[in-house]
Amino acid sequence: MKRGFNLINLLTHLLLTTLLLLALCFSSLCLAQSQPRKTILENGLTILTKENHSSDIVALEVFIKVGASAEDEEKAGISNFIQELLLSSKEEIIGEIESLGGIIDTTVSSDYAELFLLLPSEYFSKAFKLFSELLKTPKFDPEEIERKRKIILQQIKAEEDELFDSTYNLFRETLYQGSPYHKPVLGYKETIEGIKREDLLNFYKTYYVPNNTIISVSGDFITEELIKEIEEHFKELKSGQLPLRQIKRPKEQTEHQEVIKERESESAWLILGFPAPKAKSKDYPALKLIDCILGSEMSSRLFVNLREKLGLAYEVGSFFPSQRDAGHFATYIITSPRQIDKVKSGIIWEIAKLKQMAVSEEELEEAKKCLLGTFIMDHERNKKQAFYLGFYELLGVGYLFDEEYPQKIEAVTSLQIKRVAQRYFQNYTLAVIMPGGK
Incomplete structure (x- = not known):
């Protein structure tokens, strides 16, 4: 297990170096x-x-x-x-x-x-x-x-x-x-x-x-x-009278909530997450970095600690979708039905650490490199450039947000990561599908 972990670290560093070189090339291309x-x-x-x-x-x-x-x-x-x-x-x-x-x-x-x-x-x-x-x-x-x-x-x-x-x-x-x-x-x-x-x-x-x-x-x-x-x-199309957009906020969550369903399956599937802000929030960049630190990469905490070190997961990760109004931050894991309680405790513990202890400058810097490297690779094609122009305009942050995104990510501090985790990671929602159905 240790040899595999060292190999993952080596591959991660090689990937980050490659992404950094791409960043330099991308800067020239933008000109x-x-x-x-x-x-x-x-x-x-x-x-x-x-x-x-x-x-x-x-x-x-x-x-x-x-x-x-x-x-x-x-x-x-x-x-x-x-x-x-x-x-x-x-x-x-x-x-x-x-x-x-x-x-x-x-x-x-x-x-x-x-x-x-x-x-x-x-x-x-x-x-x-x-x-x-x-x-x-x-x-x-x-x-x-x-x-x-x-x-x-x-x-x-x-x-x-x-x-x-x-x-x-x-x-x-x-x-x-x-x-x-x-x-x-x-x-x-x-x-x-x-x-x-x-x-x-x-x-x-x-x-x-x-x-x-x-x-x-x-x-x-x-x-x-x-x-x-x-x-x-x-030009011949006329503007219309649009209905007033009134998006009801989700029911306020004052305690943890869990829902379990049984299905025909050999594994248990869990998603544990929290209400999160929309893309227009000032906390959006910090949550994107938390996603990178916690679960969206092979070097992330959930992958290393729950899968590689403890062997509790077949697959594990996190995601933070960009939404116009009510957002959410979620972790997911596929595991053995016997490990559900351990997995749940492991995820909660990793989230608690983000709230209690500041992320090291080294880990934060690695997360920024990885996130911005992915951003650069994602923008190599015209399709994605066209998509993000319209996407961010639609979300309400404006079409120039795509140009400003790297600077916003670079500006996030370790203290911001801790503050944002404390603010949003409070009462969780847990959905589980586990074996038992016929």
């Missing part, structure tokens, strides 16, 4: 790129652009500021339903875009619905004209709606069969009681079965409007020409 620019059209459409002529690729993201958190309980899953229909309603357009070397995809989260386009810059104008039609004139064909309904119901069943997804959904349902963030993106069997074509049309007309949309683009283009092109295709 060759233009600064991001924000333009708002008369109808309220937000356009974010960043020229990058290092390759002949253009990446475009469309964010609609609506997701599972904006849905009525009885219409849970309708955002995802619409996104699925947008890509299937005009298959001939998808085929034309793909024939030009384009890649098109869609995703939905609690905070947004996203459409993505990536292709060679020489074909961008032709492909974007086709792409805009997907957004502006969806068919919502009754037969296609029923076909997609069956597919989504199959996806819901598949998600229920996946033990991590089931544990995470159980965790969210428990943590976010009273808040729309408790809902899974796919919705529920009952809600998907009950959604009508009229519901889809009304939701689309309400939220898929210019003043609720962000288009972010990174790649090989001239900004002024691109903005004119986008305006040409979307």
Whole structure:
């Protein structure tokens, strides 16, 4: 075990050295790129652009500021339903875009619905004209709606069969009681079965409007020409009257809460976490570093102490999703059913140490290198650069946050880490799925 631990340390140091070299290269590369620019059209459409002529690729993201958190309980899953229909309603357009070397995809989260386009810059104008039609004139064909309904119901069943997804959904349902963030993106069997074509049309007309949309683009283009092109295709769309966004806060948690379900499984799956702030919080950078220190890397405390030293985990880690409103910080572990109590105590002890003892300067510096190295590698492609421009604008921290992120991480101190851990890691929520079902 000790030999394996030393090997992990060696590999970790090699990785950090590589990431540091990448950071130096990244700084030089940034000088060759233009600064991001924000333009708002008369109808309220937000356009974010960043020229990058290092390759002949253009990446475009469309964010609609609506997701599972904006849905009525009885219409849970309708955002995802619409996104699925947008890509299937005009298959001939998808085929034309793909024939030009384009890649098109869609995703939905609690905070947004996203459409993505990536292709060679020489074909961008032709492909974007086709792409805009997907957004502006969806068919919502009754037969296609029923076909997609069956597919989504199959996806819901598949998600229920996946033990991590089931544990995470159980965790969210428990943590976010009273808040729309408790809902899974796919919705529920009952809600998907009950959604009508009229519901889809009304939701689309309400939220898929210019003043609720962000288009972010990174790649090989001239900004002024691109903005004119986008305006040409979307200028006829009128801004809409958006419903007032009122996100209920989760039920205040005054004590620990635990929920256990039995399933057919050989292992036990645990997620233990806490309510956490939204991305706009001043504590956001510190929590990103805590995630790195505690569980998101192979050199993290949970991995080293619970898996490598004590042998309590098959898999262990942590995550801190960036969210527009109510956030959460979570740890997860897959273990033997016999070890559940030991694992739970081990996680709680590691969290307690963060609250009681300041992180050493050496460990904090290693975490910063690792986090910023990952950030740099994540930004090597235009797709991610376009994504983060729109993503941070949508979250409310502004499109320039992506440029400021490294400085914010570097500014975090050991005392801040301790203070933030004390503030947010109080009453935990524990979700467990363990063997026992038939």
